[in-house]
Amino acid sequence: MSIYQESPTYSDQLENGLSGPSLMLDRVHCQFHGDSVVKDINLHLEAGEVVCLLGPSGCGKTTLLRIAAGLQMPTRGKVFLGSSLVSAPGGVQVPPEKRNVGLAFQESALFPHLTVLENVCFGISSMPKKQQRTRALELLGRLGMADAANVYPHTLSGGQQQRVALARALAPSPRVMLLDEPFSSLDARLRDQIRDDTLHVLKELNTATLLVTHDPEEAMFMADRIALMRDGEIVQTGTPTDLYCNPAEPFVVNFFGQVNEHRGVVHNGVVTTPLGHLEAKGFEDGSSVRILIRPEAVKVRQLEGQAGDDRTSHVLMSRLLGPTSLLHICAHGPDGQEMHLHAKVPGVFLPEQGQAVSLELDMSQVFLFGE
Numbered sequence: 485m486s487i488y489q490e491s492p493t494y495s496d497q498l499e500n501g502l503s504g505p506s507l508m509l510d511r512v513h514c515q516f517h518g519d520s521v522v523k524d525i526n527l528h529l530e531a532g533e534v535v536c537l538l539g540p541s542g543c544g545k546t547t548l549l550r551i552a553a554g555l556q557m558p559t560r561g562k563v564f565l566g567s568s569l570v571s572a573p574g575g576v577q578v579p580p581e582k583r584n585v586g587l588a589f590q591e592s593a594l595f596p597h598l599t600v601l602e603n604v605c606f607g608i609s610s611m612p613k614k615q616q617r618t619r620a621l622e623l624l625g626r627l628g629m630a631d632a633a634n635v636y637p638h639t640l641s642g643g644q645q646q647r648v649a650l651a652r653a654l655a656p657s658p659r660v661m662l663l664d665e666p667f668s669s670l671d672a673r674l675r676d677q678i679r680d681d682t683l684h685v686l687k688e689l690n691t692a693t694l695l696v697t698h699d700p701e702e703a704m705f706m707a708d709r710i711a712l713m714r715d716g717e718i719v720q721t722g723t724p725t726d727l728y729c730n731p732a733e734p735f736v737v738n739f740f741g742q743v744n745e746h747r748g749v750v751h752n753g754v755v756t757t758p759l760g761h762l763e764a765k766g767f768e769d770g771s772s773v774r775i776l777i778r779p780e781a782v783k784v785r786q787l788e789g790q791a792g793d794d795r796t797s798h799v800l801m802s803r804l805l806g807p808t809s810l811l812h813i814c815a816h817g818p819d820g821q822e823m824h825l826h827a828k829v830p831g832v833f834l835p836e837q838g839q840a841v842s843l844e845l846d847m848s849q850v851f852l853f854g855e
């Protein structure tokens with residue numbers, strides 16, 4: 485964990501003139517009509533770092549981004565951009581246009597009466613004209629839009645307009661980019677391409693970026709770090725690998741995709757499941773545990789022929805999902821326990837209904853939590 489999250493005196497250090505991360509939220513809290521929707525959040529972004537605020541609808545992601553942008557005043561807590569205090573209730577509230585942040589939202593409206601080039605130049609009008617043009621064309625080029633410089637926005641597709649909006653937000657070289665679901669209105673293929681282009685541009689420009697998304701795959705694609713939120717709080721912050729491989733609680737596992745769930749009781753450091761005996765280190769004897777098994781953790785091997793009796797694990801249904809196959813399996817354990825589970829296996833693997841199978845688990849994708 486970083487010192488920025490741990491140190492209660494960090495904002496005092498910044499106020500005393502030490503330079504800091506590009507953006508820091510220090511115990512930021514926000515209430516609407518007495519309800520807390522953002523609860524004492526600590527978060528910082530270093531230069532060039534892409535951090536994703538990930539979480540279900542209504543968990544407070546946009547409110548936190550709006551607080552960083554200066555569009556919403558926190559109820560308490562402080563916001564720093566570099567070493568400058570830009571929000572503190574009862575005192576400071578630097579307006580958005582004076583924060584040196586770039587903003588892009590899901591539906592970023594371009595000025596319809598300006599060409600693409602003029603739209604991008606809009607935020608850098610204090611520069612000499614020639615420099616404005618060079619800068620705007622450079623960014624449009626990086627986002628694959630240089631050929632559209634002289635057309636008007638209404639002649640562009642939604643994806644093209646989104647690229648122009650990103651170029652416009654990046655043009656003033658903001659210290660921090662704040663992006664709220666900027667790709668969500670695009671269809672899947674276009675979204676992948678624009679995400680990829682955007683990530684490369686942000687990294688080339690070394691821009692600290694806070695990106696809001698509810699899509700775990702997007703967060704993993706874009707983020708150096710993810711802050712996963714629930715009900716106004718950050719449940720876990722870390723690299724995508726940290727969250728995926730070392731989830732802090734069941735909510736984190738479930739958020740990254742559907743999982744098989746089973747409950748059991750620990751005896752002598754072991755819990756018995758329909759998939760065999762699992763080691764349950766660190767749990768007290770007699771304690772109840774929740775066992776979460778990712779579908780990717782289940783390795784399936786075909787046995788000879790159909791399941792001859794009710795005690796052999798067998799296939800209920802197979803479906804091809806494209807790059808993977810999904811098998812519905814009835815698993816039978818050593819002590820007669822039964823479980824319906826999903827296994828996701830690479831490639832085309834579609835055993836017939838009733839096919840007898842043996843099952844093995846990749847324990848790196850199995851998680852045990854106390855109840």
Ligand SMILES: Nc1ncnc2c1ncn2[C@@H]1O[C@H](COP(=O)(O)OP(=O)(O)OP(=O)(O)O)[C@@H](O)[C@H]1O
Nearest residue numbers: 516517521539540541542543544545546547548698
């Ligand atoms: N100006 C406001 N006045 C009152 N309540 C608000 C206001 N803005 C947001 N809220 C409430 O705060 C909560 C958090 O909203 P927020 O938009 O931050 O969530 P979110 O995680 O971004 O959700 P989504 O992914 O659906 O956009 C919601 O319950 C919302 O209704």
